Amino acid sequence: MPVVGMVGAGQLARMTQQAAIALGVRLRVMSPDGAQSADAVVPGVALGDHRSLPDLLAFGRTVDVVTFDHEHVPTEHLAALEQAGAAVRPGGHALLFAQDKSAMRRRLAELAAPVPRWRAVATPADVDALAEQTGWPVVLKAARGGYDGRGVWVCETRDDAKRLVTEIQAAGTELLAEERVDFTRELAAVVARSPYGQAAAYPVVETVQREGICREVIAPAPGLAEETALAAQRLALRLADELDVTGLLTVELFETRGGIVVNELAMRPHNSAHWTIDGARTSQFEQHLRAVLDLPLGSTAPLAPYTVMANLLGGRDADVYSRYTHVMARDPGAKVHFYGKEVRPGRKIGHVTVLGDDLADLLERARHAVDYLNADRYLKG
Amino acid sequence: MPVVGMVGAGQLARMTQQAAIALGVRLRVMSPDGAQSADAVVPGVALGDHRSLPDLLAFGRTVDVVTFDHEHVPTEHLAALEQAGAAVRPGGHALLFAQDKSAMRRRLAELAAPVPRWRAVATPADVDALAEQTGWPVVLKAARGGYDGRGVWVCETRDDAKRLVTEIQAAGTELLAEERVDFTRELAAVVARSPYGQAAAYPVVETVQREGICREVIAPAPGLAEETALAAQRLALRLADELDVTGLLTVELFETRGGIVVNELAMRPHNSAHWTIDGARTSQFEQHLRAVLDLPLGSTAPLAPYTVMANLLGGRDADVYSRYTHVMARDPGAKVHFYGKEVRPGRKIGHVTVLGDDLADLLERARHAVDYLNADRYLKG
Numbered sequence A, B: 001m002p003v004v005g006m007v008g009a010g011q012l013a014r015m016t017q018q019a020a021i022a023l024g025v026r027l028r029v030m031s032p033d034g035a036q037s038a039d040a041v042v043p044g045v046a047l048g049d050h051r052s053l054p055d056l057l058a059f060g061r062t063v064d065v066v067t068f069d070h071e072h073v074p075t076e077h078l079a080a081l082e083q084a085g086a087a088v089r090p091g092g093h094a095l096l097f098a099q100d101k102s103a104m105r106r107r108l109a110e111l112a113a114p115v116p117r118w119r120a121v122a123t124p125a126d127v128d129a130l131a132e133q134t135g136w137p138v139v140l141k142a143a144r145g146g147y148d149g150r151g152v153w154v155c156e157t158r159d160d161a162k163r164l165v166t167e168i169q170a171a172g173t174e175l176l177a178e179e180r181v182d183f184t185r186e187l188a189a190v191v192a193r194s195p196y197g198q199a200a201a202y203p204v205v206e207t208v209q210r211e212g213i214c215r216e217v218i219a220p221a222p223g224l225a226e227e228t229a230l231a232a233q234r235l236a237l238r239l240a241d242e243l244d245v246t247g248l249l250t251v252e253l254f255e256t257r258g259g260i261v262v263n264e265l266a267m268r269p270h271n272s273a274h275w276t277i278d279g280a281r282t283s284q285f286e287q288h289l290r291a292v293l294d295l296p297l298g299s300t301a302p303l304a305p306y307t308v309m310a311n312l313l314g315g316r317d318a319d320v321y322s323r324y325t326h327v328m329a330r331d332p333g334a335k336v337h338f339y340g341k342e343v344r345p346g347r348k349i350g351h352v353t354v355l356g357d358d359l360a361d362l363l364e365r366a367r368h369a370v371d372y373l374n375a376d377r378y379l380k381g
Helices: A011-023 A053-060 A075-083 A092-099 A101-110 A125-136 A158-170 A226-242 A286-294 A323-332 A357-374 B012-022 B053-060 B075-083 B091-098 B101-110 B124-134 B158-170 B226-242 B284-292 B323-330 B359-374
Strands: A003-007 A026-030 A065-068 A120-122 A138-140 A152-155 A177-178 A185-193 A199-201 A205-210 A213-219 A247-256 A260-266 A306-313 A333-336 A348-356 B001-007 B026-031 B065-068 B119-123 B138-142 B152-155 B175-179 B183-194 B199-201 B207-212 B215-220 B247-256 B258-268 B306-313 B335-336 B348-356
Touching: A003 A011, A003 A053, A011 A026, A011 A286, A011 B012, A026 A053, A026 A065, A053 A065, A053 A075, A065 A101, A065 A286, A075 A092, A092 A260, A101 A177, A101 B348, A120 A125, A125 A138, A138 A158, A152 A158, A158 A177, A158 A199, A185 A226, A185 A286, A226 A260, A247 A333, A286 B124, A306 A357, A306 B152, A306 B258, A323 A333, A348 A357, A357 B284, B001 B012, B001 B053, B012 B026, B012 B284, B012 B359, B026 B053, B026 B124, B026 B247, B053 B065, B053 B075, B065 B284, B075 B091, B091 B101, B091 B258, B101 B258, B119 B124, B124 B138, B124 B158, B138 B158, B152 B158, B158 B175, B183 B226, B183 B284, B183 B359, B199 B226, B215 B359, B226 B247, B226 B258, B247 B284, B306 B359, B323 B335, B323 B359, B348 B359
Parallel strands: A003 A026, A003 A065, B001 B026, B001 B065
Antiparallel strands: A120 A177, A138 A152, A138 A177, A185 A199, A185 A205, A185 A247, A205 A213, A213 A306, A247 A260, A306 A348, A333 A348, B119 B175, B138 B152, B138 B175, B183 B199, B183 B207, B183 B247, B207 B215, B215 B306, B247 B258, B306 B348, B335 B348
16 A cells, blocks of 8 residues: 655644545655644654755655645755655646745636736835726735735735835735735635546535635535536636646635636645535545545545535633533534644634535534634633 | 543554544554554554553553453453553443353343343253254354354254364363354444443444355345334443443344344444444444543434445455555445455455445445455456
8 A cells, every 4th residue: 555645744634644544545744843733643753844855855755655735845845856756746836836826826817717817016016006907905915825814915005005015025025916806705616636637526615714714614605506616616627637736626716796716726635625524425635645646536426415614713712622522412413623733712723514404504503513612702801 | 632542453443543533532552563453543552462451551541541442351450450540431340241242141131131042051061951942053152252253163963062162162262052043134233322321323234244254234224124223222222221331332133033132242343333434424433432531422323325334355366456446446436444454365454335325236336346356256266
């Protein structure tokens, strides 16, 4: 049986271990400090820094395939790893488009994929130039490194733009400017693709963000027009093919009155498909392993008419375990997933999944579970 | 979060790790040699011999709850562990009835549970005495230690009995004799019970054995009369309560024209409930962890009208991986579970689960998958 090496040892690596156990595939993770979410559940952790080429090369020699639980490995290191003979999936030429938003926007425009109007930012005047086409506000994004609402700034005015661009560039961050899309909701299309070229698409989901952080995912997106769902799946499959993605590709989308528009790309297991662990025949983690190993892909069929996943964010009271029993007792069908992470306010420490046919009931149950475990709304002061 | 310690590191411990990851519960296993099925997927394995009290005591001090992936820990060691303050679940007073078939038959008779006619065997004359009531053949069983058809012998005649009893007793094995039950099929009722006394029952399944080894499980047992299903669940719940079981209890049953008869008891995750990983809201492994931690139990609802699980036995050709892709490609909905064990003819090395509503189709798919992976029927000679 082959050995899959995952660079990074967060909750995505942790959940990948569950799938690896069933597949009989050995998972190794490369962890910066041995104290990450996956380190507690994966034996033989390799310590290493994902910014260090020697660490990556040493890790690559111990596994059959290298994959990732984040996008932060420097692009040039990916190329060097491949040069050294490692099977890197997704390859650096693909992963670049999940690492660098400017490169992604440029490539997607070439592919005639629907993207927001945007512009690379060298000076504040570039933001003004975009705003002349789109009107204010304009969104500034770090070209690399941001996620969960980090690396995103809204400029309401020309003065905002001048101040923010100067400040952020002084910190060495490369920027792009983007129109603020007038969307009705956010969707995500998750697909998998193997080196052989086989691909499989999950049902298109609705994702609900608050303060830039994903809070809920509803699978499938309720009331989504079939033609929109198909367009989103086709777009994700086409991008996976054109960008030569191996493994999972998540295309985060805005649904607008004029159709779908691509927001972000991710090439790894993604929060918008955590629902698949309990709600689909093949979890995204199993699917990612099958794809990077070039094994035939699994069925993406859902197990119930609706699955709702709610993220559990840490609250002010760290004693989650004492509230665990309440949630389990109240709702024997709810699946609580804990990531083994220290509780800190606002940090994703787990998620809850419920499935069934009554969407309103599922939303109520998922929200109650995470609100109760978070506890902030039940605490005084 | 608590730490659960499992004595034994076979496939049951391995699959328990999948459930522990989601629950956020830390699993430790005690392994005889660090080379067992679970050792490859559980960090921080404790080496130890389950027959050594010092090893058990040392292991017990590192965990919050001690539980088991087999029944082979000496009963007196269980008592000593409890005496030393360890939370042992199931407790030794309960586990005894899964360890010792004579003690089990005696206790079940006291509880007026339906059991085969039986008799402890001191001399061959005891077998003859039973046969006078039941007729030949009579089944001899090792009182302790047998499973998967080992420790079971059929005596067709008085001469057989004399020869077998003499031989087996000379090897130091304690025996009992039992009528050969004229059953129509075998069933299993799996329940969980927590120290608090909460209990939950899975649907009653049909188990199909060949050469004493479980080959297939169908959930729920097709065409089972509702009153029989309820009787089996009630019996299992009553036994869990009367025997003070904590964790899972599997009651293996014969279905006869006269009703159900208890064959064996197991107090740990059991082959007859592997279908729950993919086919029920709460897997038996999650349920066992919840029960031994005295957490509220999860829903036992099935996810489809039928789930079929087929055991994968090793064949003559050890290169299972090369056939893995065929099975995955042919049936994207089949869930193959590998235990990470060396392939040896006849050894359980994994299982396959399929779910849906067309039972004939499910049986065909499950059988094809395990036959193809085993490969013996496709090999010449």
